[in-house]
Amino acid sequence: MKITLKLFASLAAHLPPEARSRHRVELELAPGATVADVIRHQGIPPGQCAIVLVDGAWVAPPERSARMLAEGEVLAIWPPVAGG
Incomplete structure (x- = not known):
């Protein structure tokens, strides 16, 4: 099955180089x-x-091991962010 993975900010480094931009x-x-x-x-x-x-x-973190993905879903992940 195919899904789309979106990684933002510093996590983009975990994507293939051609996908980072x-x-x-x-x-x-x-x-x-x-x-x-x-x-x-x-x-x-x-x-x-x-x-x-x-x-x-x-x-939520406790649900991530049990949450199965399905065809066509989009998984988006952001790292911790700080603000002021």
Whole structure:
């Protein structure tokens, strides 16, 4: 199945070089793949995944290992951000 992975800010470094400027890549996943599987496969430290959305819906850290992805979904991840 295919999904779109979007990584923002410093996490874009975990995308293939040709995809970094667009902040997105299409991934082919095995059926039953979870959000946590994608995070692990891309080499993203889980602690750097502050905001995780699937098709715009928040996925809390305890749910990431159980939340299976489906064909055509968009997984978007942002690192922690600081403000003032």
